[in-house]
Amino acid sequence: MLVRSTDREPARVPSRPLYAGKKMLSFLAFTALAPTYSAKIVVLVDNKPVEFRNEQPQTVQGRVMVPLRGVFEAIGAMVQYDPANRTIEASRNNESVGLRLGSKIAKKNGAEIMLDVPPRVIAGTTMVPLRFVAEAMGAKVGFDKANNRVEIMTQDVPPVQPSDKTDDPR
Structure with a gap:
């Protein structure tokens, strides 16, 4: 914003570094909270790919x-x-899980567990942290970083042989 000067006062020019700094800070804050979109993440349960209808894993x-x-x-x-209480209840065999949208506190068989990332709604789809959900239901989870693939084993099925399997905590 440039203001005309008069004989009595000089023209004022807004501080460009301050303006640029505010813009950059707001951009960084937005991107830090946004989901990271990378290569497609493939999820296998007992060696079978999981098909997701709406939103994809991210x-x-x-x-x-x-x-x-x-x-x-x-x-x-x-x-x-x-939806009224924004809670999720799930059970499998003798395992039960309780989650609340936006809360980092989950329950497994009644015991509270702290999550790294809370369940949330992304593009109208309720998204949950994969590793916690699978392990809480008694499954084993592995991450094949080279192929961007998550393997969930609910039974004694030999896993697919990945090229570079890691024990990534995702």
């Missing part, structure tokens, strides 16, 4: 987030979502 704050029903149902869990 990385949020270093954690793989997946659509709620896609993984719970693929591992054989019963799922109930209460």
Whole structure:
């Protein structure tokens, strides 16, 4: 904003570094909270690919987030979502899990567990942290970083042989 000067006062010019700094800070804050879109993440349950209907798995704050029903149902869990209370209840065999949208506190068989990333709604789809959900239901989870693939084993099925399997905490 440039203001005309008069005989009495000089023209004022807004501080460009301050303006640029504010713009950069708001951009960084937005991108830090946004999901990270990278190569497609493939999820296998007992060596079978999971098909996600709407939203695809994505990385949020270093954690793989997946659509709620896609993984719970693929591992054989019963799922109930209460939109009024924004809670998710799931059970499989003798395991039960309780989650609340936006809360980092989850429950496994009644015991509270702190999550790294809370469940959230992304583009209208309820997304949950994959590793916690699968392990809480008694499954084993592995991450094949080279192929961007998550392997969930609910039974004693030999896993697919990846090229570079890591024990990545995602």
